[in-house]
Amino acid sequence: MKxxxxxxxxxxxxxxxxxxxxxxxxxxxxINRTISTNLKNLKKDYPESLSIIMFDLANVNQIHSDxxxxxxxxxxxxxxxxxNAAIAYxxxxxxxxxxxxxxxxxxxxxxxxxxxxxxxxxxxxxxISGSIVHISSISAHTxxxxxxxxxxxxxxxxxxSLNTAREWGEKGIRSNCIVAGFMETEMSSELDxxxxxxxxKRTCLKQPTSQDSVSKTALFLLxxxxxxxxxxxxxxxxxTI
Numbered sequence: 001m002k003x004x005x006x007x008x009x010x011x012x013x014x015x016x017x018x019x020x021x022x023x024x025x026x027x028x029x030x031i032n033r034t035i036s037t038n039l040k041n042l043k044k045d046y047p048e049s050l051s052i053i054m055f056d057l058a059n060v061n062q063i064h065s066d067x068x069x070x071x072x073x074x075x076x077x078x079x080x081x082x083x084n085a086a087i088a089y090x091x092x093x094x095x096x097x098x099x100x101x102x103x104x105x106x107x108x109x110x111x112x113x114x115x116x117x118x119x120x121x122x123x124x125x126x127x128i129s130g131s132i133v134h135i136s137s138i139s140a141h142t143x144x145x146x147x148x149x150x151x152x153x154x155x156x157x158x159x160x161s162l163n164t165a166r167e168w169g170e171k172g173i174r175s176n177c178i179v180a181g182f183m184e185t186e187m188s189s190e191l192d193x194x195x196x197x198x199x200x201k202r203t204c205l206k207q208p209t210s211q212d213s214v215s216k217t218a219l220f221l222l223x224x225x226x227x228x229x230x231x232x233x234x235x236x237x238x239x240t241i
Contacts, residue, residue, distance in 0.1 A: 008085030129172030181209035181237030204239025
């Protein structure tokens with residue numbers, strides 16, 4: 001059974017991805033700051049297919065000690081990583097708050113980079129041709145008022161993913177980004193229906209992006225069916241224009 005690390009698996013897209021992985025024969029190592037009732041129930045239903053590590057990704061300096069030394073060790077092979085956890089700091093640029101910006105970068109950028117560092121080391125140790133999948137956002141490609149700071153974190157991850165693919169491709173390690181469109185998640189729950197409809201009208205399909213569709217794309221990128229796909233941004237965004 002292949003081991004896949006998923007961050008932010010407690011709810012929303014992360015939970016949806018985790019369900020798809022488990023039902024397709026993977027073992028998920030979920031890293032979360034909190035644990036939802038839905039994730040607890042999933043653990044009860046699939047006790048052998050889900051491990052849960054409680055950790056706040058804002059604590060970047062403790063990733064190595066708390067996750068890899070205390071929890072994972074180096075005996076268990078890691079076959080894939082889905083970087084899903086993220087926080088959003090939304091505001092117009094003239095109101096930019098450095099502390100909020102720094103916190104968002106710790107979770108959205110620095111932690112995934114450090115996690116990738118040690119996951120790659122695991123893959124090299126066990127001679128695994130692994131797959132890294134970063135969940136990015138259409139906001140990094142199409143401007144939205146108030147999302148400049150958040151979009152910048154996703155743009156940074158896309159650049160990091162591209163260079164990861166170039167650096168480690170000869171070892172069989174792939175890295176891709178899924179550029180997800182606006183979904184019905186907790187992150188978008190603060191928007192009213194008028195704001196949401198205005199966003200959805202900017203898409204070809206005139207509807208929110210399906211979490212199920214993004215999850216199945218992640219599943220594909222982890223599988224051998226995508227063995228020749230790396231250094232790519234795959235847009236799953238209902239055709240945002």
